[in-house]
Amino acid sequence: MSDEIPYHRIAAQFYNRPLCLAPQAAETISAFLLSRIGAGPRSAAMNDDAGSTTELFRATQTDAGAEAHRPRASRFYGQTPLDETGRPMPFRRTQDGVGIITTVGEFVNRGAWVGASSGLISYEGFKVQVAAAARDPNTKAILLDIESPGGEAVGAFEAAAAVREAAKSKTVVAVANGVAASAAYAIASGASRIVVPPTGMAGSIGVVMMHLDFSQYLATEGVKPTLIFAGQHKVDGNPYEPLPDSVRAEWQQEVDSFYQQFVSTVAAGRKGLSEAGIRATEARMFKGDAAVAAGLADSVGTFEEVLAELARGNSGRSPSTAIRGKTMDSNPSVSAAVLADNSTVTTKADLAAAFPALAAELRADGATAERERLAGIDKISAGADKELVAKMKADPSVTPEKAAFAILEATQSKRQNALSSIQSVEDVTGKLQAAPTPAGADAQDNKPSAHELAVKARAYQNEQAKLGNRISTAQAVAHVERNG
Numbered sequence: 001m002s003d004e005i006p007y008h009r010i011a012a013q014f015y016n017r018p019l020c021l022a023p024q025a026a027e028t029i030s031a032f033l034l035s036r037i038g039a040g041p042r043s044a045a046m047n048d049d050a051g052s053t054t055e056l057f058r059a060t061q062t063d064a065g066a067e068a069h070r071p072r073a074s075r076f077y078g079q080t081p082l083d084e085t086g087r088p089m090p091f092r093r094t095q096d097g098v099g100i101i102t103t104v105g106e107f108v109n110r111g112a113w114v115g116a117s118s119g120l121i122s123y124e125g126f127k128v129q130v131a132a133a134a135r136d137p138n139t140k141a142i143l144l145d146i147e148s149p150g151g152e153a154v155g156a157f158e159a160a161a162a163v164r165e166a167a168k169s170k171t172v173v174a175v176a177n178g179v180a181a182s183a184a185y186a187i188a189s190g191a192s193r194i195v196v197p198p199t200g201m202a203g204s205i206g207v208v209m210m211h212l213d214f215s216q217y218l219a220t221e222g223v224k225p226t227l228i229f230a231g232q233h234k235v236d237g238n239p240y241e242p243l244p245d246s247v248r249a250e251w252q253q254e255v256d257s258f259y260q261q262f263v264s265t266v267a268a269g270r271k272g273l274s275e276a277g278i279r280a281t282e283a284r285m286f287k288g289d290a291a292v293a294a295g296l297a298d299s300v301g302t303f304e305e306v307l308a309e310l311a312r313g314n315s316g317r318s319p320s321t322a323i324r325g326k327t328m329d330s331n332p333s334v335s336a337a338v339l340a341d342n343s344t345v346t347t348k349a350d351l352a353a354a355f356p357a358l359a360a361e362l363r364a365d366g367a368t369a370e371r372e373r374l375a376g377i378d379k380i381s382a383g384a385d386k387e388l389v390a391k392m393k394a395d396p397s398v399t400p401e402k403a404a405f406a407i408l409e410a411t412q413s414k415r416q417n418a419l420s421s422i423q424s425v426e427d428v429t430g431k432l433q434a435a436p437t438p439a440g441a442d443a444q445d446n447k448p449s450a451h452e453l454a455v456k457a458r459a460y461q462n463e464q465a466k467l468g469n470r471i472s473t474a475q476a477v478a479h480v481e482r483n484g
Contacts, residue, residue, distance in 0.1 A: 107151025150182025
């Protein structure tokens with residue numbers, strides 16, 4: 001086994017590959033890799049490769065189960081449960097049946113060669129955790145404890161699909177316990193609900209790819225690489241020469257394709273967000289309340305508050321209270337008949353009293369939809385009549401599409417009226433110009449055209465209107481004829 005950390009393998013996962021990673025994290029990783037490529041030997045205990053694994057965090061057996069010591073994962077809540085064969089399961093679980101899956105670090109697609117000390121998480125390992133928690137009959141709900149700036153684009157959307165699949169059978173709540181950015185947010189979007197702490201961050205819905213050009217550096221060092229290859233595109237994007245425009249264009253198409261997958265993935269999980277609304281975030285990050293206002297989260301709360309809520313909501317819960325993967329809190333003050341016979345839930349007040357959690361989610365969904373409607377109208381109403389825009393925004397039935405048609409019709413009508421007014425002025429001025437010159441008056445060799453006179457007359461008429469004076473078209477024309 002080599003004594004060097006395989007930074008070249010980490011770099012191969014980072015450069016020239018589409019990444020769903022927050023910009024600050026990408027810059028930090030790049031700077032670190034550039035400083036470490038070709039670094040000196042490290043201890044064998046910090047190394048890991050595809051052929052062997054060093055177990056740095058050995059599990060310990062207790063009377064209550066097993067303690068699996070994963071790096072930087074929370075060990076303050078729950079224990080690692082055992083399956084029917086006595087083997088530790090790949091997540092933690094509280095006594096109330098809440099499964100906790102903690103993800104801390106950057107995501108990569110495959111994790112067989114990733115050492116425990118690397119701070120990386122693999123999508124394949126995460127999917128195994130989610131599937132195991134979803135299958136476990138003693139796990140009533142799943143809490144995703146996320147602290148990640150994102151990671152590799154390949155595998156991210158399949159991991160998000162695994163979360164959506166788990167949410168079909170159990171309540172899954174994702175907590176941006178610090179940050180859930182880019183690929184990590186894609187994963188969170190598949191949950192039944194997303195919660196952001198007051199200082200937590202969520203978003204960065206975008207894709208980035210980085211290429212390094214060492215050609216000038218090598219030339220300065222007196223090194224001239226020679227690439228011998230077969231196949232026209234075999235060495236596309238190599239770091240020894242500038243990136244050709246044709247390769248850049250192909251890579252941009254690849255990034256755009258991943259971006260579309262990203263947007264579609266978030267839209268599939270966040271029913272209150274349209275693809276247009278997701279793209280409108282422009283890969284920005286949102287903190288706390290701002291994430292809720294943007295529709296990227298459902299509420300503001302802490303990890304401990306969500307854990308307590310799930311523990312209360314799942315203690316002794318019957319399957320009848322779970323609808324479409326969302327768990328609703330029963331109110332003991334509501335009569336048993338209302339809860340047992342759905343036909344007696346006849347009003348919105350009854351439903352809200354029986355299922356307050358569901359009512360809160362529906363209100364949040366409605367608020368999100370209304371924010372998107374108003375934002376959509378604002379986006380297409382630049383320069384439109386303010387009174388018309390205000391009227392449309394006050395009417396909940398007016399969608400951005402309907403508003404666009406209304407604004408278009410109003411604009412066309414206004415334009416037609418203006419053309420008609422100018423035509424009427426031109427008609428009058430034409431008649432005045434055609435009239436014979438009064439006796440004794442000198443001929444006007446540079447007499448303005450009918451259209452020029454009409455424009456001047458309209459400008460004078462507008463000035464008088466601002467002053468509160470109403471004058472006829474003929475009066476305006478006569479004024480221009482007299483005063484120029």
